[in-house]
Amino acid sequence: xxxxxxxxxxxxxxxxxxxxxxxxxxxxxxxxxxxxxxxxxxxxxxxxxxxxxxxxxxxxxxxxxxxxxxxxxxxxxxxxxxxxxxxxxxxxxxxxxxxxxxxxxxxxxxxxxxxxxxxxxxxxxxxxxxxxxxxxxxxxxxxxxxxxxxxxxxxxxxxxxxxxxxxxxxxxxxxxxxxxxxxxxxxxxxxxxxxxxxxxxxxxxxxxxxxxxxxxxxxxxxxxxxxxxxxxxxxxxxxxxxxxxxxxxxxxxxxxxxxxxxxxxxxxxxxxxxxxxxxxxxxxxxxxxxxxxxxxxxxxxxxxxxxxxxxxxxxxxxxxxxxxxx
Amino acid sequence: xxxxxxxxxxxxxxxxxxxxxxxxxxxxxxxxxxxxxxxxxxxxxxxxxxxxxxxxxxxxxxxxxxxxxxxxxxxxxxxxxxxxxxxxxxxxxxxxxxxxxxxxxxxxxxxxxxxxxxxxxxxxxxxxxxxxxxxxxxxxxxxxxxxxxxxxxxxxxxxxxxxxxxxxxxxxxxxxxxxxxxxxxxxxxxxxxxxxxxxxxxxxxxxxxxxxxxxxxxxxxxxxxxxxxxxxxxxxxxxxxxxxxxxxxxxxxxxxxxxxxxxxxxxxxxxxxxxxxxxxxxxxxxxxxxxxxxxxxxxxxxxxxxxxxxxxxxxxxxxxxxxxxxxxxxxxxxxxxxxxxxxxxxxxxxxxxxxxxxxxxxxxx
Numbered sequence: 001x002x003x004x005x006x007x008x009x010x011x012x013x014x015x016x017x018x019x020x021x022x023x024x025x026x027x028x029x030x031x032x033x034x035x036x037x038x039x040x041x042x043x044x045x046x047x048x049x050x051x052x053x054x055x056x057x058x059x060x061x062x063x064x065x066x067x068x069x070x071x072x073x074x075x076x077x078x079x080x081x082x083x084x085x086x087x088x089x090x091x092x093x094x095x096x097x098x099x100x101x102x103x104x105x106x107x108x109x110x111x112x113x114x115x116x117x118x119x120x121x122x123x124x125x126x127x128x129x130x131x132x133x134x135x136x137x138x139x140x141x142x143x144x145x146x147x148x149x150x151x152x153x154x155x156x157x158x159x160x161x162x163x164x165x166x167x168x169x170x171x172x173x174x175x176x177x178x179x180x181x182x183x184x185x186x187x188x189x190x191x192x193x194x195x196x197x198x199x200x201x202x203x204x205x206x207x208x209x210x211x212x213x214x215x216x217x218x219x220x221x222x223x224x225x226x227x228x229x230x231x232x233x234x235x236x237x238x239x240x241x242x243x244x245x246x247x248x249x250x251x252x253x254x255x256x257x258x259x260x261x262x263x264x265x266x267x268x269x270x271x272x273x274x275x276x277x278x279x280x281x282x283x284x285x286x287x288x289x290x291x292x293x294x295x296x297x298x299x300x301x302x303x304x305x306x307x308x309x310x311x312x313x314x315x316x317x318x319x320x321x322x323x324x325x326x
Numbered sequence: 327x328x329x330x331x332x333x334x335x336x337x338x339x340x341x342x343x344x345x346x347x348x349x350x351x352x353x354x355x356x357x358x359x360x361x362x363x364x365x366x367x368x369x370x371x372x373x374x375x376x377x378x379x380x381x382x383x384x385x386x387x388x389x390x391x392x393x394x395x396x397x398x399x400x401x402x403x404x405x406x407x408x409x410x411x412x413x414x415x416x417x418x419x420x421x422x423x424x425x426x427x428x429x430x431x432x433x434x435x436x437x438x439x440x441x442x443x444x445x446x447x448x449x450x451x452x453x454x455x456x457x458x459x460x461x462x463x464x465x466x467x468x469x470x471x472x473x474x475x476x477x478x479x480x481x482x483x484x485x486x487x488x489x490x491x492x493x494x495x496x497x498x499x500x501x502x503x504x505x506x507x508x509x510x511x512x513x514x515x516x517x518x519x520x521x522x523x524x525x526x527x528x529x530x531x532x533x534x535x536x537x538x539x540x541x542x543x544x545x546x547x548x549x550x551x552x553x554x555x556x557x558x559x560x561x562x563x564x565x566x567x568x569x570x571x572x573x574x575x576x577x578x579x580x581x582x583x584x585x586x587x588x589x590x591x592x593x594x595x596x597x598x599x600x601x602x603x604x605x606x607x608x609x610x611x612x613x614x615x616x617x618x619x620x621x622x623x624x625x626x627x628x629x630x631x632x633x634x635x636x637x638x639x640x641x642x643x644x645x646x647x648x649x650x651x652x653x654x655x656x657x658x659x660x661x662x663x664x665x666x667x668x669x670x671x672x673x674x675x676x677x678x679x680x681x682x683x684x685x686x687x688x689x690x691x
Contacts, residue, residue, distance in 0.1 A: 036449075104428035108413050109450040110435060136451050191413075216415035220427050272426050295423035 007044070008033065008100040014090045020073060020153040024121065025088050026061070028071045033100060037063040037070060039128040040193075040221070041101035045072075049082035049250075056083035057223045057270070059124040059195070060101060061154075062131070067101070073153055075121040079231055081250040105221035107132060111191040114140040117182070117204065119196020120147070123154060125221050126193055130162055140165060143182065145200065147171040183207035194220040198227055198290060206296070220292070224270035224309035227288040234285065234312040234319040238262060241325070253307040257325070264307075265326050271309035278307045278323040285312045285319030332655035332668070334647050336483040337681060338362050338598035339674040340448030342563045343458045345595045345607045346436075347443045348475065352376045356401065358391035360599045364447040366434065367391040371399035377412040378445045380432040384408065384416065390431070440464035442595070442607065448678070459565035463591040463611040470616045472626045473593065473609025476637055480644035482564055482596045482604035483668065488636055489566045489594055490524060490663035492556050498635050502536045502628065507554075515662040522560040522670065524663035529553045530575040536628060537572045540588045543621055544614050551575040552587070558663060562670045568592040589613050592629070602644060608633065 016028035042059045058072040076084035090096065107129045114133055116126040123144055133140040142162055146152035149170050158166050169177040183204060186192065194204055201220055208218045231249040236256060238244070245260040247253050254276055258264050266276040271291030280287070280303055289299040291306035298304070305323075312319040344361050346368055351357055357368040358381055365381035367390040379401065381391050388405035396402045399412035409418045414433030416425050435446040435453035440461040446453035463469045478485060488494065496508040505528075513526035533541060533552045541548040552572035559567045573579035573587025590612045597605040610629045615621050657665060675681035 106430055106432070108415070108430075108433060109453070110433075111413070132451055215425060216411050216413070216417045219415070222427070268428075272428060274422060292427055293422070293424055298423060 005102050005104070006100075007102065009046075009097055010100060012096050012098045014092055014094045014096070015069065016071075017088075017090055017092060021151050023077065023151065024073055024075050024153045026071055026073050026153070027087060027090060028069055029096070029098065030069055031067070031098065031100070034067040035100055036065070037067045037101050037128070038103060039107040039132045040105035040125065041103045041128075042105075042125070042221075042223075043070070043072070043101060044099045045083075045087070046097040047083055047086045049086065054083070056087075057102075058087075059128075059221075061124045061127055063128075070101075073121070073124050079226070079249075081252075105193070105195075105219065107193065108191065109136060109138075111189065111217075112139065113187065113190040114138060115182070115186060115190060115192045116140060116142045117145070117192060117194045117196065117200075118143070119145045119200040120151070121153070122195035122197070122200075123152070123158075125195035127154060127158065129193055130158070130165075134162065134165075141167060143167045143169065143177070145169040145177045145196065149173065179203040179207050183211050183213070186211070186213060188214065189217075191217045191219060194218065195222070198222070201292070202228075222270065222272075222292055224272075224290055227290040227309075227311060229288045229311075229313045231288075231311055232313055232319070234314075234321065236307075236312075237320065237322040238325055239281070239322065247311070252309060253311065257307065262325060266308055269308045271306050274306060276306055276308040277304050278325050279304055280321060280323055282322035283312070283320075285314035285321065287311075287321075288313050332657065332665075333483070333672070334655055335481045335601055336668065336671060337601070337675055338482060339563045339671065339678055339680070341446070341452050341674070341678060342448065343437065343444040343446055343453075344564070344597040345442040345605070346378060346445040346597070348607070349438060349441050349443060352438075352443045354395055356391045356393065356395065358389065359605070361445055361605075362447045362598050363600055364434075365389070365391075366445065366447075367393075367401065368443065368445075369395055369401065371412055373398065375399070375412065376436045376438050376443045378434040378436050378443075379410065379412075379414050380434075382431065384429045384431050441609075459561040459595065461565065461567060461593050461595065463567065463613075464593055464609060468616070469591070469611045469613050470622060471590075471593075471609050471611035472622050473607065474626065474630055476606040476608070476633060477599075478604050478606050478637055478640050479602065480604065480640040481602055482598040483671070484640050484643055485594075485596045485604060485606055485636075486560070486564060486566065486667050487661070487664040488640060489568065490522070490558060490560060490667055491660045492526070492558070492568075493660045498639060499632050502632050503534050505531065505534045507531045509660075513660075513663075515666065517666045517670070520562045520670065522558075522663055522666040524556075524558040526556045527553065527580055528555075529580070533572050536632075537588075540590070540612075540625075541572060543618070544588050545574075545586075548574075553577075553579045555579065560663070560667050562667075563674060564596040564598070564671075566594045566596075568594070590625070602648075606633075606637075 010033040012029040012031045020026050042057045044055045044057050061071045061073050063070040074087040118126045130142045169175050245256040247256040267273045274293040288311045290309040312321045346361050352370050366378045367381040368378045381389050383403040393402045393404040402409045407420050411417050414431045416429035437444045437455045439458050441464045493509050495504040507528040511528045516523050530551045554572045557569040571589040577586035593609045595607050610625045
């Protein structure tokens with residue numbers, strides 16, 4: 001699929017906002033410059049959080065064929081950095097600024113078999129893929145994992161669309177996902193598309209490597225917003241710049257450093273490219289690596305971190321990290 | 327004032343199979359070729375599967391076609407060594423232990439059929455292999471022949487116009503296949519949603535030099551008049567197979583008995599490269615004297631000389647179009663085949679949103 005990733009900003013008018021679950025709202029937007037939407041696409045939305053301009057990425061769950069209406073679905077969780085509250089506040093007739101669809105997670109047509117694996121709100125990134133694979137009569141399974149059915153959006157619609165190809169794993173119904181069993185049953189020329197919390201992603205990546213499967217066939221998308229631990233406030237010190245900043249639970253270390261006046265290098269801001277890497281000189285706490293740039297080995301070494309997404313945590317007092325920037 | 331209905335520089339549908347290369351051009355060297363505006367790096371895996379990747383690395387867009395093939399099905403960027411598999415997914419990056427999850431280059435659907443490698447640069451979910459145009463005479467039993475590629479500096483539609491109206495043979499190809507009966511004889515045009523056919527018969531005429539030679543290849547020492555046919559089969563968006571031949575006059579060829587004649591198929595498929603350039607793949611196939619490589623080569627070279635006359639004209643025509651932007655096209659009755667081709671293509675362009683829908687007739691004020 002030719003993925004065009006030119007960032008074109010446009011206006012969008014909200015034409016629908018409704019609760020799918022107590023914490024997930026479906027938001028339908030009519031963009032001013034509609035284009036056809038391909039599976040795996042997301043939009044970036046301009047929002048204001050705490051008086052500052054910011055942006056958030058949301059997968060396009062579904063869209064009309066001409067792209068004149070696109071639907072997002074947004075989870076509001078205690079770990080949200082403020083975007084979800086803004087998005088949940090939108091009502092019919094409100095206007096927002098958003099990009100045309102961007103594709104960092106393209107679905108390749110033509111694999112012999114597919115497994116689409118969604119954890120929780122990650123269903124938003126893969127449900128359009130499942131629709132496309134059904135339309136081209138591919139061999140696919142959609143595996144959808146959640147803690148409880150009341151927190152899983154779109155279950156009824158997915159069952160109607162995909163029948164036996166949909167496999168649900170619901171924690172409080174006693175059918176949790178066995179990642180090892182799932183990955184163990186995957187054959188060589190199967191492509192797996194994954195979007196979910198970092199614990200699920202890490203478990204699948206580990207099982208994939210252990211099963212000796214081809215690394216390129218594991219495809220995933222992360223917007224860098226989930227970790228192994230709940231975010232907590234921590235302090236970052238940069239002795240070379242004579243600078244210290246407090247990183248609140250709803251901001252990133254990169255944002256805090258920029259706000260404190262550091263001239264930071266970065267590109268993706270979602271833990272993929274490694275450009276925002278900082279050297280860890282001293283650490284009072286533990287690093288919660290939330291990126292997908294470092295390997296397991298590198299993460300265990302704790303000498304570096306991607307400051308756009310990764311954080312520092314402790315059990316007790318305020319964690320402190322002392323770093324050197326590029 | 328003229329309300330022009332004829333596009334002078336026609337856009338090309340993206341949702342179509344286009345020939346990217348001859349089968350023999352796709353091998354373990356990387357071929358760089360642009361199809362429908364999309365630069366491609368084309369190669370064959372060790373297992374023999376043709377592959378067409380976007381010819382631009384995910385990282386800094388360096389052309390992958392300048393790189394090298396690695397492993398069973400991979401390609402390595404010439405600049406920083408990023409490697410991709412045949413699905414376009416990155417398989418290794420320099421100086422890091424992981425692979426960026428967004429690192430892919432598009433891998434376009436490819437089908438190998440009729441001695442060509444076809445590629446689909448539009449929406450891959452629509453790339454049905456059954457939509458490859460029928461060019462079965464290229465490799466069916468009972469047929470043989472060979473052809474070449476012409477890189478023509480003109481809009482692809484001008485080549486389609488050229489092939490849909492063979493009246494021009496009389497004027498442009500007078501020394502080989504042209505004769506005055508061409509413009510004197512009637513022709514019949516018909517169409518469907520995806521095809522256009524133009525059929526023309528010239529009965530009891532003296533064969534022009536090209537056809538006299540072919541008759542003598544099959545019927546040594548042949549003298550006399552022939553019945554000559556040209557049946558032009560267009561299949562959208564840009565394939566034209568022309569059933570051509572002559573038979574001894576009055577032996578029943580128009581009624582279907584071609585046993586006293588020679589039959590060829592001029593196979594043409596035109597791949598738009600950009601708006602003013604195209605790859606013109608052609609072959610001359612025949613169903614007689616299959617054993618003779620001499621005839622195969624003679625026909626290929628003979629047709630190649632004829633097509634050089636077309637190429638020169640098409641380039642000159644494109645130059646004149648560009649030099650006279652304020653002049654419009656007018657049409658003749660002989661353009662009916664070419665005009666149906668344009669209409670079928672324009673409908674596809676409209677469906678893809680590449681051409682504004684035809685305006686409703688202006689209301690006189």
